[in-house]
Amino acid sequence: MLDDKKDDIFLSRWINGELSPEELREFQSDPEYDHYKKIKEGADALDLTEYDIDTALHQVKSKSSITVKKKTKPVIQLWPYLAAAASIALIFGLFFFNSNDSFITSYGEQLAVTLPDGSEMILNAKSEVSFDKKDWETNRTVSLDGEAYFKVKKGSKFTVTTANGEVTVLGTQFNVQSNDSFFEAVCYEGKVSVNSGQENTILVAGKGFRKIARTASENWTFEALEPSWITNTSSFRSVPLRFVFDELEDQYNININAKGVDTSIIYTGTFPNNDIEVALKTVFSTLGLQYQLLQDGKTVVVEN
Template sequence: MLDDKKDDIFLSRWISGELSEEELREFKSHPEYEYYVKIMAGADALDLKDYDVEEELHTLKSKRNSTTNKNSGLVIKLWPYTAVAASIAIILGLFLFNSNDSFSSDYGEQLAVTLPDGSEMILNAKSTANFDSDSWNENRTVTLKGEAYFKVKKGSKFTVSTKNGEVSVLGTQFNVQSQNNFFEVACYEGKVSVSNLKNEEILTAGKGYRNLNNSNPEQWTFESNEPSWLTNTSSFRSTPIKYVFDELEEQYNLDINTKNINLKTIYTGTFPNNNKEVALKTVFSTLGMEYSVSQDGKTVVLEK
């Protein structure tokens, strides 16, 4: 076991490329070796001419003296630096090597994201969105899978791209839901253009658009100022229960066994996103269906 002074010398020799083959093999066998490599790679990528990597590693090691005891084992004792090195690696990965920003929400979660121009995006449960921050000023495009509410700052064309169609605006507030073959857009302020392979529509505030299974699209009017899910209520208007069940699964991390159930049955109503028991009772009592929940609370079995 080497003392701290010798450890510093060892690190210095590694940075300078002066380790023997045997010493280098021993160093590479340590589980924290990869983090030091990432620190060095990050420093090179940043091209910080005045940044002394050797001195910073020495500083990190000095801080260890007041909080840890010496451990026996490998030559270099790097455990105290795991969190620091991992954080540096994450930062480098996000800001140096990947300009494509991706955001995902979990079951029952809403995720608010401020876009590069100050526009706002709020993801509903189990939704994913990504965009290229490097080219944002020239191309304000968000690729969406799931559901999100947007408050767009005025400026160049802003596009939400989904597998079911695109929504384009200059500055407005609107909601987009795109899952499987379900595509729905509601405009709450301003004006939006909705297009897919077959149709192109212009929606003004208080108008909604829906296309199911690439069939004939439908439009309707509404009076609300924002989508109900922002206040933890899922709402449905003449919607096949397949999509209602999908929403229940995404809000509560459930698996609904729908064997022998007609998933084309139409549902109009709401359910809360913060109380599973009430949500299940609300939906299935409205549909006139009996159901049971597994002991772990994860599976719902429906009875005709």
């Protein structure tokens, strides 16, 4: 039945409420009716400005010096129907093909996102996450590149996948960071399972796991209740200096020129994420290095 009804004119008549009672009943009995009904409800919710085709056409004609010979055959104006059909196609795409959600943060930016089940995640600067909201009830999986803090509601298995490993939980609070060859998971509440390469470990509250490139993994204990970057402070515990420079660049949108500096040396310390002068002085004075922030405000030259 619907194969005969899928033309633009039929859909336009249905949208405009011009179907006969018999046509409407027949259409409502079709298996695809519910799909088109959802699409129409979505279209009705949009705030669309009505476009006066006749006025616009008259304005175009009045500005044209070309004489158009009138045709004697009747002409059916299809524009309104084609426009309606195009709107349906567009909204159909939004409803049925945009099931993935993705979020990206820029330099120095944080972003809080509420997931479909009410769980929460906060993205740190220069991070990206994506998940499939369509299958969320049966597949609570988030793909992460960067750093994010999660507050997961109890329910089915919740997994954070990264290029360096994955973290699986049922309901807890934890932080995951994955950048290039750096992978770290920290548990603040509950229990999490961490899988990185051939290593599997269970973290309870107050425990952390880190794997950097091909070095041996590391576990440690802490007392903090949440990651420090949530309150605009980047903290580092025995990490190679290159990752500290990476974080400075991500937070302040700068480029650190540190040729001749050994960035493999281990650094422990903090810097604020909302004051570049204090941040640079804190890091470089601790290392005994001289630096200069150039006039462009984007380049830091480090002197060994």
